[in-house]
Amino acid sequence: MSPEISRRDFLKLASVGAATTAALTGCGPASRYVTREPYVKMPEYNYNGLSTYYATTCRECSAGCGLVIRTFQGRALKVEGNRDHPVNMGKTCPRGQITLQGLYNPDRVTDPLHRKQRGSNDGEKMDWDAAVQVVTDALTHNQPNEVAFLLGMTPDHLFDMVSDMTKAMGAPAPIRYGAPAMFESRATLVQAAQTVFGQAALPSFDIGGADLVVSFGANFLEPWLSQVSQTRGYRNLRQGTPNHRGLFVQFESRMSQTASKADEWIPNKPGTEAVLALAMGRIIAEARGLPLPPAFATADVNQAASQADINADDLKRLATILGNAQRPLVIPGGQALAQSNGLQTAQAILSLNAFLGNLGKAGGVYLSPIAPLEDAYHRPASAKEMADFVGTLKKGAVKVLFVHGVNPLFELPKSLSFADALKNVPQVISFATFPDETALEADYVFPDHHGLESWGYQKVATGSNASVLSGAQPVVSPFHNTKATVDLLLAASQAAGGQIASALPFKDELEYIQSKLSTMLSNANGFFTAPEINSFTAYFQQHGGWWSTGDDRLAPTAADALNANIGASVSQFDGDGEFFLLPFVSPTLAEGGANKPWLQELGDPTTTVMWNTWIEMNPQKADEMGIQDNDIVTIVSPFGALEAPVYRYPAIRPDTIAIPFGQGHTAYGQFAAKRGVNPVDLLPQKYNEAGDLAYAGVKVHVQKTGRARKLSKMEGVLGVYGFDAKQ
Amino acid sequence: MANDLQLPVFTNTSEQEVSGKWGMVIDQDLCTGCQACVAACSMENNVPFVGEEDANYGRSMHWIRIERFWSGTFPEVKMTPYQPMLCQQCHNAPCEPVCPVFASVHSASEDTNLQVYNRCVGTRYCANNCPYQVRVFNWRDYTDARARPWLTSLQNQLSPDVTVRRRGVMEKCTFCIQRIHQAEQVAASENRSIADGDVTPACAQACPADAIVFGRIDDPNSRVSQAALNARGYHQLDELRTTPRITYLHGASNGSNG
16 A cells, blocks of 8 residues: 555545455555565455456457456456446456466566667666657757657557647647557458548447357457357357347358357458449348349459459358348458458448448447547558658658557568668657567657556447446556556656646645546436546446446448449459468467567467467468468568578468467567568558558569478377377 | 285276266367466466477376367368366276286275375386276486486475375376365364365366356266266276266267267
């Protein structure tokens, strides 16, 4: 307990409604941090042998799932889902479970560092007062337009604080980016919603309410938008309606983890999703005897099937099933939109939903609720916007770059040459918790706390019917000499004086968060209200956030969608290779999991490979080329090349190879570094009309190297003797 | 003079007499193969990771793993529904009679298979005899921070409720016995018997698809007993008459049933 608050005060605050729930308020708002106490001095609520549970928010991705952390004598022992939280309802994904291996990771940045030479592992430890001075100087010695902030997709309170700060000093607004948003093609989804529905919101797909889901490469059971809530939707699709099992069809060139759960998997040629969607619309319109909407008028069913290299009868049959479904739903996936024609594909699929009449209805398409403290949905930067940002850096227009929560040297396509751009930035300051590639190239590393040691909130973008502000609180006291980045920036703002200081008159991070929460006190839509901010904060901590009790999803309208000529065609590909390249997000590692050893040791759901990168290749095609399992091949795209062992994957088109994203770190700690390869090295600098990267729009060559490396995998080595059935 | 050593006696109770106590139902139609159960199990039960090289030898320590199999060739290829595989807590457990030191024994009170770590001498007979291949062996001191210094900080999360195992010891799923015992103690302190839903193992708690149901199979009204009545229900390797405590529900995936 902090000396600022007595135990009696703490219990008064913590016990507000505490009897009804297992999750305790961490500490009263006046006490900033939980502290570890020696065994003999245990606080009276902490009985020997009993655990204390704290509600907080997961930071492994931006979905904003609520967690309840079991702690025991000051240590976090186990992650459990928050049962009351509307996003995940008590459930977690593997990355949420293993977030503790981030907290206790042996490779964390333990102290603020000054790096004399970029890229060198030797940093000189500093004290935090000096760090505050460095940040203050960076803010005051440069023109406001020479200061840039690059932030990740979490946490939102930091983004809000930096937004307020840059506004006060007249600097450019912070830029947010994360590889997941690139792989989800979020910008395209939002742009298509603007075009078709007239609202730039993030669509929300009611998988659980549907009785037929047709997905064009949407990996909704994997890290895509909100994995846990979508998996709950999948459950309800199958068993939510008594005696009626909803069906699920997936169009995708490779059988992903999601496609493996489909009743029917249709391996279409990449880039043909738009023509397929429009052809299905035409078949349904004709079957219903309706006048053909202009959107579908140019579609040619047989041509679409042949372009997609699928059976025309299958297409007609599936379209008929779709047309006859009671509550049909069609979902556009990230890889389908990551093509030169991605925006048309998204428009075609959203228009098909409009034609099926499912907008704003159970099992249909909604617009995600606008989160509290938001006026609208603000998406992270698209790859095109990042390219523009990198261009600004290259010109030398930015004198100091602050980086938090994102690792651009790993998450951006190498062809953008962020590394070169960094050379033209005189000062780079990283707030990384882990020594990632970007932190290694920074002049200063001022490590933020781990998410479980932090205050904060996350505005839930999608995944819940309610409007949700998910709350985070420290569940353990910081293990290392780290400092909350918001605290550091607030201190620097005060030291800088002037407009910044008066715009941010906050003592610390919690006071800043309370200033935001104070606007919500009287919001009667919430499941709790409070007369004053301290009680509100106590409830907010105890329950893990604030959410409304109603359904805040918006029903989109698409009056003119079907009158537009979408003019979709097959996408254009870069390169003249013999294989389509399909990079996909590793279902277990995602973008930031590689430094957690237990995530490395989870078998990939479809291939069971652990600890490394593999290249998926069709076995018949591999036979033709004389390639066996574990043979190392070189993949050459017009933008780069890489080497990795082959996994002969039975469920992938012969003209496609797939490679997971998540490995290939050169830094990021001992469990991640020098392990596998990163497919962003192969990606083009080509964008669709919404500015998303056409990462699935490249064709590559595959060459044998004559070398092999045995992949670690679960399959074939079961049993205590490591018996390999194939040998 | 004969000494009565009071050794445990193994009896092969006929299946009709078997009532069982704890059981599980796993719905393969819902399982998405996401590995959340594997992660949750490992975090709950102090299961160590072994690293790339040992994993390559098949020495990884997963107490629960997700299996899937293939049939056919592209484009007619099918994947079987994901099949989470863990100790089936057989009543007639093949692992038990082969243990020379009685480390693999049956619990009379919980009717589960126990592994007594401090009896185990590492003959690995039990794993040899397990038709489900769910027993894992500590080939090295995977939890010894003296040999593996990177573990020092990671060991902060070790649960005090679960033994940390050393080299040469066999281990396996316990149905989260520590959670069962805790729920029993809480119930006893409140002068009641255990209610349905009091015990949730880590895997079932995490499962985002809610594909795993756990509870008392001696209570016909419990959620798990009701779920086990499903017409899709079957036991793994039923022909071996091991009387597993886990009922699987057939799933359909990619058009192939089961």
